[in-house]
Amino acid sequence: MTALEFNNLVQNIAQTLRPVAMNLTRDVDDAKDLVQETMLKALTNREKFKSGTNLKAWLYTIMRNTFINNYNKVIKRSSNVDSADYLQYLNTDENYITQNKGTATFVMNDINKAIANLSEEHRTPFMMYYVGYKYLEIADKLQIPIGTVKNRIHIARKELKQALKVYRQDA
Template sequence: MTSFDPTLRDDIIAAIPNLRAFAISLSGNVDRADDLVQETLLRAFANLGSFRPGTNLPAWLFTILRNLFRSEYRKRRREVPDSDGAFAATLTSNPDQDMHLDFEDFRAALDTLPPDQREALVLVGASGFSYEEAADICNCAVGTIKSRVNRARRRLGEMLAIEHAGDFGPDMTTRAALAAAERG
């Protein structure tokens, strides 16, 4: 076994939650995402010699994960056991809270984005990578990432009927009730 800096191991472990979130956004399936993260970690540890100290470790890990997902996608693209979602729809239950419904609406809208836009938005918007880091991960120009993020945000806003920041949060009825309670 090759010896390496123990802080590197700690940094890899610290990246797991963000890797998992990214894997879930790519695959749309928690179990598949966990498998992707596990395989990413195995490959990262097996190839630590190819990591250049002083470079961006999370970007290196996200690139491994993205490449694994793309390879898996190419292998599985002919597998479509539930293409119309009919079976999956029988497994869902209606949520009790509006926030959960809002999240489901967001998730459904996010899933309709083209993969390159969804990937860029998740990297920049949810995982906190800079445009430059996301461009490195996706192996494209910074301007391309900015364009993809902008198009993704605009499209999500259209699909979710969000015109300005005030549209986030409670619905109009709940806001009115809260305002009345504050006055009363």
């Protein structure tokens, strides 16, 4: 396949890439950029395409991988830790830093009391889920529908959130 034939085939298939790009990015401009970047990669890596294979699938794969790579770059950039809160400890002597385990004890006592105050029908599935049981396993052990298990765990979480609202960070 000549370079001209390859370019023409890629250009013809480009129109079918746009709806998929739109589905991936959920933004018109980002979708256009994704299709353009896919086309650029396809044309610059023409020698990697094997004649007789599915060109459309090859282009979709390039586009999907490009989208994933761009997404990962954005996530990596936006997940930087703000170290300004920790600068105060930079020049301090470690002997002056203490930990107050009493606070943690009070918190755990409050959590345990809140769990104990849950009704038995909510506490049992919640604790089973907490220790690692899956919804289906809880439903089988308690012989109740899986929807009931999910509902009871949801209600237990809501009641615990209400009982422990004093510990909320944004409060």
